[in-house]
Amino acid sequence: MSRRHFMKHMAGASAMVAPAMMMGQSIRAHAADLTSRGKSCILLWMGGGPSTMDIWDLKPGQTTGGPFRPISTAGDLQITEHMPKTAKVMNNLSVVRSMSTREADHGRGRYYMHTGYVPNPNIEHPGYGSVIAHELFDQRPYLEIPPFVSVGGGSVGPGFLGMTWAPFTVSSNGQVRNLKMQGMSDQTLGKRLEMLKLVENGFISQRRGPAAEDHAKILNKTVNLMTSEQMKAFRVNEEPDAMKEMYGANGFGQGCLLARRLVEAGVPFIEVDLGGWDNHANIFNTLSDNKLPVMDQAMSALVTDLEQRGLLQDTTIVWMGEFSRTPRINGNTGRDHWARSWSTVVGGGGINGGIAVGETSADGTRVETEPYSAEDLMATVCRAMGISLETTFTSKNGRPMKIANGGKVIKELVS
Amino acid sequence: MATFSRIGLAICLMVGWVSISMAARSSDDYGIPQVAEINEQISLVWKDYGIKPAPEAQDFEWVRRVYLDIIGRVPSVAELEEFQRDRSKDRKKNLVEKLLNDSTYTEEYARNWTTIWTNVLIGRNGGLDNNSQINREGMQKYLRDSFARNKPYDQMVREIVTAEGANAPGMPGFNGAVNFYMDKLAEDGVQATAKTAQIFLGVQVQCTQCHNHPFNSWKQDKFWELNAFFRQTRARRNRGMEANNGNGMAMSLANVDFRGESGNPSQAEVYYELRNGLMEVAYPVFIDGTNIDPNGMVSQVNRREELSKFINDSREMQEAIVNRTWSHFFGHGFTKPIDDMGPHNRPSHPELMTYLGEEFRGSSFNMKELIKWITLSQAYGLSSKITKGNEVDDPTIGETPKFSHFYLRQMDAEQLYESLIVATQAHKTRADYAEQERMKSMWMQQFTIAFGTDEGDESTTFNGTIPQALMMFNGDLIREATSIKPGSFIATLAANGDDGKEAIRHLYMATVARRPTKTEMQAAGVLVASHKGNVAAALQDVFWALLNSNEFILNH
Numbered sequence: 001m002s003r004r005h006f007m008k009h010m011a012g013a014s015a016m017v018a019p020a021m022m023m024g025q026s027i028r029a030h031a032a033d034l035t036s037r038g039k040s041c042i043l044l045w046m047g048g049g050p051s052t053m054d055i056w057d058l059k060p061g062q063t064t065g066g067p068f069r070p071i072s073t074a075g076d077l078q079i080t081e082h083m084p085k086t087a088k089v090m091n092n093l094s095v096v097r098s099m100s101t102r103e104a105d106h107g108r109g110r111y112y113m114h115t116g117y118v119p120n121p122n123i124e125h126p127g128y129g130s131v132i133a134h135e136l137f138d139q140r141p142y143l144e145i146p147p148f149v150s151v152g153g154g155s156v157g158p159g160f161l162g163m164t165w166a167p168f169t170v171s172s173n174g175q176v177r178n179l180k181m182q183g184m185s186d187q188t189l190g191k192r193l194e195m196l197k198l199v200e201n202g203f204i205s206q207r208r209g210p211a212a213e214d215h216a217k218i219l220n221k222t223v224n225l226m227t228s229e230q231m232k233a234f235r236v237n238e239e240p241d242a243m244k245e246m247y248g249a250n251g252f253g254q255g256c257l258l259a260r261r262l263v264e265a266g267v268p269f270i271e272v273d274l275g276g277w278d279n280h281a282n283i284f285n286t287l288s289d290n291k292l293p294v295m296d297q298a299m300s301a302l303v304t305d306l307e308q309r310g311l312l313q314d315t316t317i318v319w320m321g322e323f324s325r326t327p328r329i330n331g332n333t334g335r336d337h338w339a340r341s342w343s344t345v346v347g348g349g350g351i352n353g354g355i356a357v358g359e360t361s362a363d364g365t366r367v368e369t370e371p372y373s374a375e376d377l378m379a380t381v382c383r384a385m386g387i388s389l390e391t392t393f394t395s396k397n398g399r400p401m402k403i404a405n406g407g408k409v410i411k412e413l414v415s
Numbered sequence: 416m417a418t419f420s421r422i423g424l425a426i427c428l429m430v431g432w433v434s435i436s437m438a439a440r441s442s443d444d445y446g447i448p449q450v451a452e453i454n455e456q457i458s459l460v461w462k463d464y465g466i467k468p469a470p471e472a473q474d475f476e477w478v479r480r481v482y483l484d485i486i487g488r489v490p491s492v493a494e495l496e497e498f499q500r501d502r503s504k505d506r507k508k509n510l511v512e513k514l515l516n517d518s519t520y521t522e523e524y525a526r527n528w529t530t531i532w533t534n535v536l537i538g539r540n541g542g543l544d545n546n547s548q549i550n551r552e553g554m555q556k557y558l559r560d561s562f563a564r565n566k567p568y569d570q571m572v573r574e575i576v577t578a579e580g581a582n583a584p585g586m587p588g589f590n591g592a593v594n595f596y597m598d599k600l601a602e603d604g605v606q607a608t609a610k611t612a613q614i615f616l617g618v619q620v621q622c623t624q625c626h627n628h629p630f631n632s633w634k635q636d637k638f639w640e641l642n643a644f645f646r647q648t649r650a651r652r653n654r655g656m657e658a659n660n661g662n663g664m665a666m667s668l669a670n671v672d673f674r675g676e677s678g679n680p681s682q683a684e685v686y687y688e689l690r691n692g693l694m695e696v697a698y699p700v701f702i703d704g705t706n707i708d709p710n711g712m713v714s715q716v717n718r719r720e721e722l723s724k725f726i727n728d729s730r731e732m733q734e735a736i737v738n739r740t741w742s743h744f745f746g747h748g749f750t751k752p753i754d755d756m757g758p759h760n761r762p763s764h765p766e767l768m769t770y771l772g773e774e775f776r777g778s779s780f781n782m783k784e785l786i787k788w789i790t791l792s793q794a795y796g797l798s799s800k801i802t803k804g805n806e807v808d809d810p811t812i813g814e815t816p817k818f819s820h821f822y823l824r825q826m827d828a829e830q831l832y833e834s835l836i837v838a839t840q841a842h843k844t845r846a847d848y849a850e851q852e853r854m855k856s857m858w859m860q861q862f863t864i865a866f867g868t869d870e871g872d873e874s875t876t877f878n879g880t881i882p883q884a885l886m887m888f889n890g891d892l893i894r895e896a897t898s899i900k901p902g903s904f905i906a907t908l909a910a911n912g913d914d915g916k917e918a919i920r921h922l923y924m925a926t927v928a929r930r931p932t933k934t935e936m937q938a939a940g941v942l943v944a945s946h947k948g949n950v951a952a953a954l955q956d957v958f959w960a961l962l963n964s965n966e967f968i969l970n971h
Contacts, residue, residue, distance in 0.1 A: 047867030106868045121751040121760065122813035146881060154864030160812075166880050169864065177861070177882065178889040188956065191942060195960035198938050199927070203966040207801045210811065211823040215879055215965040222884040275867010280602055336602070396812035 038139035039314045039349055039385045040263045041132055043271040044256075044299065045153060046321035048278030049109070051335050052343035053327060053364045054287055055080050056095045057356075064327035064363045067284055075354025082292035085300035091354040092303050092312065093319075093347030094413055098358025100371035101323060104337040106278070109322030114156035116375040116405040123395055127156030128318075128378065129269040130165035131403060135387045136268040143266050144228040146221070151255040153273025160395040163214045164221075167271065172255035174234040179226060193223065233265035234258065246305070248297040256298040260305055263315050274298075277321055281332035303347070312348050316384050319345035320377070327364040341367045344377055350384025350414060357412045375407025383409045445508045449774050449788040456767040457794045460817050467804025469797045469820035474498070476798070476971065478510065479928040481790055483826065483970050484744050485514045487527030488833035491840075492924045511790050515783045522848075523833075525562040528782075530829045531743065532558050535614060536575070536595045539863050543856065548597035548650060548666045550583040551856075552849065557591025568736055568780035569727045572615055576723040581653060582666045593668040597650055601869070603685070604645035612641060615726050617735030617756040618702065639687040639697035640706075644722040646673040646685060647713055670719070673711035683711025701725040731756070733772035737785065738762075741771075744789045746824040746970075747816040763815035794818040799971040823969050825878055828862050829855065831968070832892070838925045838962075839896045839904040858892060879968070887963050897959045899951040905958060909951035915943050918954055926961040 051066075056079055059065035070078035073090035086093075103109040103118065111119045114127035126134070133147035140147070146168035148155075158165035170176055181189060200219065204212050225231065236244070236258045247253035255272040262270045274295060279286050299319070306312040324342030325335030341360045347353050358369040379389055382404055391403040444451035461468055472480070478498050482490040490498075498510055514520050533541070533555055542551030561571050580590025582597055599606035612620045620638045653665040675683030684696045698709040699718055705725065710716045726732050735756065742748030749762035762768050771785070778784040789795055797820050805819040816822070826834065832855050836845070845851055862883070887893055899905045908918045919939045923931045931939065943953040961967055 048869065106866065110866065121755065153866070163879065166878075168881055170882075176885070178885040181889045182894070191945065192956045192959050195938055195942065195957055196963050198935055199960060199964040199966055202932065202935070203964065203971075208799055208965075208969075208971065209801050209809075209823055211825070211969060212965045215968065218879055218881060218884050219963070222881050222888060225881060226885070226888070273867065275865065277867065278869035280869055396809075397814065 038136055038266070038268065039316065040267060040311075041128070041269050041316045041318065041381065041385060042256075042259045042263065042302070042348075043128055043269070044317065044319040045155070045271050045273045046277050046295075046319065047110070047153065047273055047275035048106070049321045049323045049325060049337060050277040050291070051279065051283060051287070051325035052321075053324065053360075054284070055083065055292070056343040056345060057097045057360055057364065059327075059362065059364045062363045064329070064365070066329065068288070073354075077354070077356040080292065082288050083296040083299075085296045086303075089300050089303040089307075092307065093317065093345055093353050094351060094355045094357060095343050095345050096357045096372055096377065096410060096413075097343045097360055098367040098369045098371055099324075099342045099344050099373075099377070100367045101339040101342075101373055104323050104339045106322055106337075109337075109339065111156055113320055113322050113374045115159070116373075116378045116407060123397070123399070124157065124159035125401070126159035126161040126165065126393070127167075128381070129155055129167055129271055130158035130161050131393075132269045132382075132385065132387065134161055134165050135382075135391065135403075136385070140266045140268065144224055144230045145233060145262070145265060145267055146225075147267060148269045148271075149262055149267055150271045151258055151273065152251055153271065153275070155271045155273075161393070162210075163218060170234065170258075172251035172258065172272070174236040174254070174258045174261075176225075176231065176234055179231065181226070230265055233261045233267075236261065243305075246297075247301040248294060250294055250298075252294055253298040253301070256302040257305075260302060260309075260311070263306070263311055264309070279325065279334050280330070280336060281334040283325070283329075283334045306348065314349045316350055316381055317346065317348040318377070318381055341365060346377070346381065346384075346413060350386070351380075352413055352415055355412060357410055372410055373407060375405040376410055377407070378404035379407035380410045380413050383414050443793050445505060445791055447788065447791065449771070449784075450791045452770055452774075453767065453788060453792040453794070456764055456770070457792070457818055460764060461819055464807070464817060466808055466817055466819045467802065468794075469800050469802055469805055471796055472798040472821065473929070475924075475928040477507065477796055480795075480821070480970060481511060481514060483830055483834070485511070485527065485786060485790065486520055486523040487530060487827075487830050488523070488837045489926070490928065491837055492921055495924055495928060507796070508787075508791060511787055515786060521563055525559045526833075528562040529555050529558040530827075532562075535739075536610075537598075539859060540865060541598070542594070543860070546664065548582065548664050549594050550591075550597075550666075551594070552852075553582050553584055553589065553591040554594035555591070555852065556584055557594070560591075562782075565781070565783055568775075568782055569732075570780070572727055572732065573723045576611065576615065576726060577717070577719045579668055579670060582668070586653065586665060586667075588667065590668075593666075596648060596668055597666055600645070600648060600650050604642060604648060607645045607648070608638065608642040611645075611722075611726075612702070613754045615735060616702065616729065616731040617738060617750075617754050618731060619755045620702075635687065635689065636695065636697055637702060639685055639695075640700035641702065641722075642687075643685050643697055643699040644718045646683070647671055647711065647718050670713045670717060672713055673718075675709075675711055680711045682709050684709065701729075702731070703729065730769075730772060733776050733780075734768055737768060737771040737775055740782075740785055741768075741789060744786075744795060745816070745818055746822040747810045747818075751810075763817070795821070797821050799823050821971065823971050826968055826970055828859055830970075832858060835892060835896050835962070841896075841904070861886065884963075887968070893959065893962060896962065897955050899955050905951055905954050909954055915939070915950040915953060918950065919957055922954065922958050922961060926958070927964070927966045 053059055054066050054068050058068060058070040058078065058080060060070060069081045071081045071084065071087055073079055073087040075090035077090065077095060079087055079090065101112065103112045108119050115125040117125040129148035129150065137147045148165060148167050150167035150169045152172040154169055155167045200216050204216060236254050239257060244257065247257040252272065252274040259270040259272050276291060303312065306315050323337055323339035326338040330336060341364060358367065358372065360366060361368050382389060389403060393401045395401055444454060475495055478490055478495060482488060498506065501509055514524065537549050537554055542549035575592045575595050578590055578592035578596065580588045580593050582593050583589065596607050599610060609620060612618050620641060647670045648668065649671045650666050650668050653667050672680060673683045674680045676686050684698055686694045686696055689695055698706060700706040707721045708716050738748045738750060738753045738756065742753045749764050749768045750756050750760050775785050799821040801820055808814065808817040808819040810816040810822065897905065908921060919936065920930055923929060939957050942956050943950060946952040
């Protein structure tokens with residue numbers, strides 16, 4: 001599909017039709033850029049709050065500890081026996097065992113862990129994806145795919161950074177619905193867009209505020225996307241079968257494979273969601289039979305694959321949920337919400353792998369070393385990706401806000 | 416009253432106030448005291464801030480608004496024309512009363528508010544997956560009957576909070592209201608506790624489940640004292656009744672004796688854990704500190720019955736519903752969020768909120784009265800154009816809303832769906848109600864994102880992202896709406912016309928409730944020419960463009 005018939009600037013008063021930008025040019029430019037490919041981040045988001053003391057920080061022999069055994073890994077730490085494949089790549093990943101936060105409600109925890117701020121009714125803070133896309137977008141003038149893609153979930157919105165930085169949500173098979181117009185010629189689409197622009201601009205010109213203008217901007221991006229060769233990156237199905245099997249024939253596995261393809265295409269931030277961690281009942285069977293095998297396979301495949309392609313050094317990986325689960329096992333053999341002492345995982349680009357940072361008490365109920373917050377984790381990820389922690393955003397009402405809410409870098413992780 | 420200093424504003428006040436008093440003629444209140452009071456209170460705040468409100472909206476723009484907000488869809492061309500024929504100065508009041516009370520609109524009124532409340536009570540995904548205890552259809556049936564009969568709001572609260580019975584239509588003892596508590600009773604009913612407080616009292620207690628509230632005076636005991644009201648409530652499977660519940664579980668909700676955690680029913684207590692690991696005891700106590708007999712035997716004390724009385728007697732209840740309803744019509748409530756009210760979250764118009772709460776109670780909790788007061792107010796009738804005199808009024812940047820111009824907002828996905836159906840006149844050949852709802856809900860699912868938690872929290876982000884723009888560009892629904900197959904809306908329209916001019920005017924009215932401008936008409940003419948006189952093909956292009964425009968997708 002050529003771009004000859006599409007205008008780019010539907011917003012604003014200028015009614016101009018974009019000159020034809022031949023796809024060949026943009027691919028060449030892209031190839032030239034690949035050598036200086038910028039950094040990317042993949043966030044593996046575990047919705048519901050996974051029990052990290054059954055995965056990353058085991059307490060064998062304690063009444064709080066549950067039945068799982070620890071095993072040794074390629075790094076200098078032990079993890080659960082149900083993650084044998086990931087154990088082999090732990091030299092690239094590190095566990096922060098001294099996370100200590102205060103939000104034990106799903107919605108609030110999700111917001112806080114994504115943004116570094118507690119929810120506030122008067123201001124919407126941008127999440128990881130929007131912040132990092134916003135900071136690294138300039139490095140990739142060739143990129144036509146939205147710079148923040150959320151796979152299989154909704155992430156957290158762009159807050160005051162605006163809809164330009166909203167997550168582009170796709171299902172884990174990479175299918176972008178309605179991307180193509182069925183049975184319509186470029187010419188017809190061009191005519192329709194001309195007509196649309198008239199109505200759109202008429203409404204904006206009557207001073208209707210940002211909602212109306214945002215709509216026009218999104219329309220522009222949508223037209224660009226429909227005609228972009230780069231959207232090929234979403235076709236996970238075109239991967240060889242062996243590769244698809246390596247990641248696992250399930251949503252999360254294919255989502256991680258898609259994340260790798262998007263990193264190759266130059267997308268700065270990809271979030272892949274795996275839900276179902278809210279295990280108030282029957283937790284151990286759920287983990288060992290279902291959640292952990294799925295996670296183990298996809299996570300190990302992702303690290304291995306990125307490494308083999310030479311992408312791992314520029315791709316920072318973060319694994320976290322909104323909180324963890326109580327050390328106490330409840331009457332339904334489940335664990336409830338717990339944020340006071342838990343673990344997150346980081347690795348890949350810019351991160352020292354293979355270590356455990358911080359310690360919890362023998363029964364897992366307390367953090368014994370310096371406690372770390374969502375802000376600290378975010379600051380560490382920004383540092384690892386070369387984003388200055390002096391960066392300040394201005395919210396719509398003129399309030400200055402430090403990136404990562406002024407969190408402190410976890411020194412052991414970045415040298 | 417706004418605490419804003421008035422002294423520094425004296426100068427702009429002079430300017431602003433003159434025009435306000437000109438605008439707020441007494442005839443603007445239709446002789447309805449509540450409308451007069453809203454106008455008074457809202458304009459007082461304008462005065463305080465030196466704000467000059469936007470001019471009044473165009474008639475059709477206002478008509479489009481009330482149709483969208485009251486019955487959940489845009490007006491048809493015939494309905495716009497009908498409004499135009501009413502030349503009386505009460506025409507707005509006449510229209511609002513028609514939408515609320517005329518039997519022509521009963522079904523759509525009930526449908527709209529059923530949609531809204533179904534989403535509030537059980538979420539957009541409630542009952543849509545196979546192992547849910549919620550029967551969505553049952554919930555909808557209960558709500559639809561309630562709104563069709565304009566059941567007083569306090570009665571609805573009582574019926575929902577105290578509900579017992581079977582969840583699916585057709586089961587013996589069916590009571591659709593029970594679906595609110597289905598899927599919320601796990602873990603001793605913490606969800607039931609949190610949602611009841613949030614929805615019916617406008618207070619958030621869920622944080623106090625595990626710790627004292629970080630920014631208000633709520634303590635952990637509050638949560639568990641409220642939770643104690645739900646300990647007699649049990650949901651049970653109805654084996655053998657599955658056939659009545661297509662994709663969920665056939666369930667019944669009943670009250671059973673609660674013997675307390677130490678087995679003494681006359682003092683049936685609950686225990687909860689403090690942050691320091693100690694256990695603490697709680698008995699049923701309402702949020703204002705009033706307690707009831709702690710006996711857990713249903714024959715002695717029906718705890719949910721007692722709770723519903725407390726709720727209905729409380730000021731929180733009336734203000735929560737006023738706040739929620741106001742927010743529905745204006746896009747912003749008096750507090751943000753609307754269901755986190757309390758001393759820590761100052762309302763933008765405290766006196767008005769209190770007043771409307773009292774008046775609503777005084778009207779015997781008549782939802783239609785409340786809707787009438789709001790929709791006939793001056794603020795609701797203002798244009799969405801932002802002017803120099805009111806550009807400071809921008810709630811999106813964290814300012815408290817002053818309602819000095821109509822705030823643009825995206826249509827809800829459901830409003831969009833219903834609007835497309837009416838704009839293409841497909842409503843004349845619709846399937847039965849249950850089937851319609853099923854189709855709509857299938858279409859809706861593309862906007863819903865679940866967060867993978869046991870609490871089924873989710874968000875429906877119909878907020879104009881790229882995937883949604885793609886859906887409007889290329890999706891099935893739009894393709895069908897703009898089809899030119901024989902018998903389709905466009906084909907019929909084209910067949911009636913000559914050069915298509917009249918048809919184009921019709922399309923504009925049907926989507927954005929106005930006539931095309933001269934430029935737009937010329938552009939449409941160029942399209943007709945380029946299609947070599949194939950009027951239907953040209954109309955298809957115009958219609959597609961209109962449906963994709965901000966002017967259509969936004970409530971303005």
